Amino acid sequence: MKLSIQKDLLINAINMVVKIADKHNQRVAILENIKLVLEPNILTLTASDLEVELTATVRLPDNACIKAGSTTLPAEKFFGICRALAGDIATIDAEDGRCIIGSDKGKYNLKSRPAQDFPSIGVPNNTVPLSIDRTDLFEMLGHTRFAMATQDVRHYLTGMLLEINEDKLTAVATDGHRLAVAHRALSKSYDSWAVIVPGKAIVELERLLADLIKESKEGDVVLGIDNDFLQVSLNFSDEGELGGISTTLTARLIEGRFPDYRRVIAVNANRSAVFNKEELVNVMRRLSVLNSKDSPGILFDFKELDRVKVSVRNSYQEEAEEFLPVNYQGEPLEVSFNEAYLRAVLRTLEGQVYLGMTGDVNPVLIHQVNDEMNHLYVVMPMRV
Template sequence: MKLVVNRGLFIKAMSFVVEVANRHRLPILGNIKLVLDTDQLTLTASDLEVELTCHVLLPKGACQQVGAVTVPADKLFSICKLLPEDDVCFDASENLGRCHISSGKSNYSLATLPASDFPSIGQPNTQKSVKVSLDDLSGLLKHTRFAMATQDVRHYLTGLLLEISGQNLTAVATDGHRLAVAYRSLIESCDDTRVIIPGKAVSGLERLLLELAKTAQNGGLVELGIDDEFLYSALNFGQEMTINLTARLIDGKFPDYRRVLPTANDKIAVFDKDEMVAVLRRISVLNTKESPGVLLGFGSSDTATISSNNREQDEAVEVLPVSFTGQPIELSFNEGYLRAVLNVLEGDVRLEMVHPNSPALIYQVGDEHRHQYVVMPMRV
C-alpha cells in the first residue's frame, strides 16, 4: 500500500482507535490494521472484546497503491504527532514486513505484521435497533458508569446493564458496594431487551459521544444495534469520517437492581451537593486505604456532623448545614464511593436512611430523569 494523507486527518482518525490497541493480549493486537482502497482508508483496533473501525474518505490522488498492513499503534501515533509537515507518506509491503513513513526530511521505518493475521471480533447480526438522542445516551453513561466494578470474579458486574422496555431505556451499574440507576426515553418503541455492555466498551462509547457532540452530526441521534452476542453502533463524524464500534456483550445474569432500592426510609437529610463535596474533599486528606470511611451524624434538624479518623489517631470534624427529619442516626460511608455519587449530581441532594447498616438512597431534588443511587454503609 502507498498513501499520501494530511497529517491532521490521519492523527484524528488514529486518536479514535489507538486506545483499544493499548489493551492488547496478543502482539498483533498492539498494531493498527490499515486497509487502503482507492478512495478510503480504514483503521481498525481490537482487543477481542471491543473493536473500533474508523473509515476515512480520502481526496483524489491520496491512494497511490491499494493494500493492507498492520503497524505498531503507539509508535505510529507518536511519530505522526511529532512530524513537522502537513502531508505524510506511508509506503508498506507485506512481503518486506516494513512500513516506511516520511514527511519532509523525516523518514521512519517500522516493522509490520500481515493484515491477514489480524483477528476479527466477529460480525454482528443486528436483530434489534434502538434510537436514542446523543444527549440522553451520554447522560446515561455519565450518571452510571462510575459504579461499575473494575475487577470482580462476578464478571457481569464489570459491565453496564442496558434494559429496554417499550420506549423506556434504563442503565444500571453496581460493584456490590454502590448502585447507580438512570432512566431515559427512546425515540421509538422497542421489544423488551436486557444486555450487559463491557466496561471498556462503555468508556469507549462515552468518549466517542463526547467527540460527536462537538461536531453536531447525525442530528443528535445515535442508533444502537443489538443481537445475542454484540452491541454495534456507527457514528458519523462529518462527511469524511465514520467510526464503527463493535462490543462483545457479557454473558451473565445481572442482579435484580429493583430489590436493592430501599423504600422504607424514615430518616431524610437534604443538603447542598457542593457544600458536602467540599467537606468530603477536606476530610479525605486523613483517609487511607485502611481507613477510607467518613462518619455522618444526623440529629439536629438543621446541621449534620461529618467526621473522620485514622490509625495514626488523626481526626477531622466538620459541621454541615442540612434539613433533617427523623430519629437521630449515625452511619459511615466509604468517602470515595459517596463523593463519586455526589459528583454526578447538582444542587440539593436528598439522602434517605433507615438503619446504620442498611443501604442508603441518594438522589437529586427535582431531577427530571429520576437518577437513583444506593450506597452501602460501612460497619462502624
C-alpha cells in the same frame, strides 16, 4: 499499499482507535497493532482486543491512494511517529513486512505484519436498531459509568446493563458497594430486552460521543444489538475537526445474570436528609485531609433536625469534624460511608441532595431533589 494523506487527518483517525489496541495479549501478539486497509477513496483503521473493536473510516480525496492494499503496524509506535512527523503531508508505503512512514523532511521504517493475520471480533447478525438522542445517551453513561467494577470475579459487574422496557432505556452499573441507575425516555416503544456491555466499550463510547457532541448536541445515534454484540456507528460532519471520519464500535456482550437493581433501589426509608451538594462537598474536601486508604470512612451523626456532625478519624487516632446544615427527619442515626464512593455520586448531582436511610448498615438511597425519575444511586454504608 501506498498512501499520501494530510497528517492531521491521519492522526485524528488513529486517535479514534488506538486505545483499544491490546498491548498485553501475549497469546495474540498482533492485537498490539492497528490494521490498515487502503482502497481507492477510503482508508480503514481497526484496533481490537477481541472484546471491543473500533474501526475508523477515512474518506480520501482523489489521488491519495497510490496503491491499494493492507497491513498492520504497532499501534503506539505508529501513533507516536505520526504525531512527531514534520510537515503537513504523511506518506505510508508498506510492502514485504516493512513500512516506511515519512514526509518530505524525513522517514521512519517500521516492521509490519500481514493484515490477513489480524483477527475479527465477529459480525453482528439480525441486530435490533435502537435510536436515542446522542446527548441523552452521553449523559446516561456519565451518570453511571463510575459505579462499574474494574476487576471482579463476577465478570458481569465489570460491564453496564442496558435495558429496554417499552419506551424507556435504563443504564445500570454496580460494583457491589454502590449502584447507579439512569433512565431516559425514547421516541418510540421497543420490545423488551437487556444486555451487559463491557466496561471498556462503555468508556470508549462515552469518549466518542463527547467528540460528536462537540460538533452538535442535536441528533440521534443508533445502537444495533443482537444476542452477541452491540454495534454503534458515529459519523462526523465534514465541517468539524473530525470531518471525513466515521467510527464504528463493536463490542462482544458479557454473559451473566446482572443483579436485580429494582430490589436494591427499593429502599423504604424511615429517615431522610436533604443537603446542599456544594456545602457537603466542601465539608468533605476539608475533612479528607485526615483520611487515608486504610481509613476511608466519613461519619454522619444525625442527632439534630437542622444540622449534622460530619467527622473523620484515621488510623493515627487523629480526628476532624464539622457541622453541616441539613433538613433531617427521623430518629437519630449514625452512618458511615466510604468517602470516595460518596464523592463519586455527588459529582453527578447538583443543588439539593436527598439521602433515604433505614439503618446504619442498610443501603442508602441518594438522588438529586426532583430528579429521581432520571437518576438514582445506592451506596452501602461502612460499619461504624
